Amino acid sequence: MRNELHFENGDLTGEISVTFKEGETLNELFSRYIHDFNADRLEAYAVRLLIGKETILTLYAADLRRQENTTVITEKIPVKKFKIPDVSLSELVSLFGEINLTLTNNNFPINEMQVINK
Numbered sequence: 001m002r003n004e005l006h007f008e009n010g011d012l013t014g015e016i017s018v019t020f021k022e023g024e025t026l027n028e029l030f031s032r033y034i035h036d037f038n039a040d041r042l043e044a045y046a047v048r049l050l051i052g053k054e055t056i057l058t059l060y061a062a063d064l065r066r067q068e069n070t071t072v073i074t075e076k077i078p079v080k081k082f083k084i085p086d087v088s089l090s091e092l093v094s095l096f097g098e099i100n101l102t103l104t105n106n107n108f109p110i111n112e113m114q115v116i117n118k
Contacts, residue, residue: 011105012103012104012105012106013103013104013106014101014102014103014104014110015101015102015110016099016100016101016102017099017100018096018098018099018100019096019097019098019099020095020096020097021094021095021096021097022097024095024096024097026044026047027039027044028095029044029047029059029095030042030044030059030061030082033057033059033082033084033087034059034061034082037061040064041063041064041065042061042062042063042064042080043061043062043064044059044061045060045061045062045077045079046059046060046079047059047060048060049087049092051089054085054086055085055086055087055088055089056083056084056085056086056087057083057084057087057092058081058082058083058084059081059082059084060079060080060081060082061079061080061082062077062078062079062080063078063079063080
């Protein structure tokens with residue numbers, strides 16, 4: 001399943017993919033910033049990074065126990081949110097082996113582009 005997430009409130013919007021350096025994982029990232037992170041109870045789910053007047057890292061984790069113990073079927077996945085202000089951007093980027101980012105002015109969908117000057 002391919003997930004798409006689009007932000008509509010910027011001059012440019014787009015997509016990003018990240019590859020961790022060898023030995024680093026999403027769980028390692030969560031463990032660094034959430035002192036009591038327990039991968040048996042919480043599944044690392046999503047990362048949001050705001051860079052501007054301040055740098056804020058927001059981590060989202062699915063509570064596995066809560067999902068296992070419920071009979072309620074919902075379209076949404078309940079997550080716990082951990083907001084970490086004043087994260088060192090250089091420390092965070094040092095965990096990544098590669099970052100691939102594409103931004104567009106939203107006049108055309110990215111997946112509709114065809115490069116013609118190869």
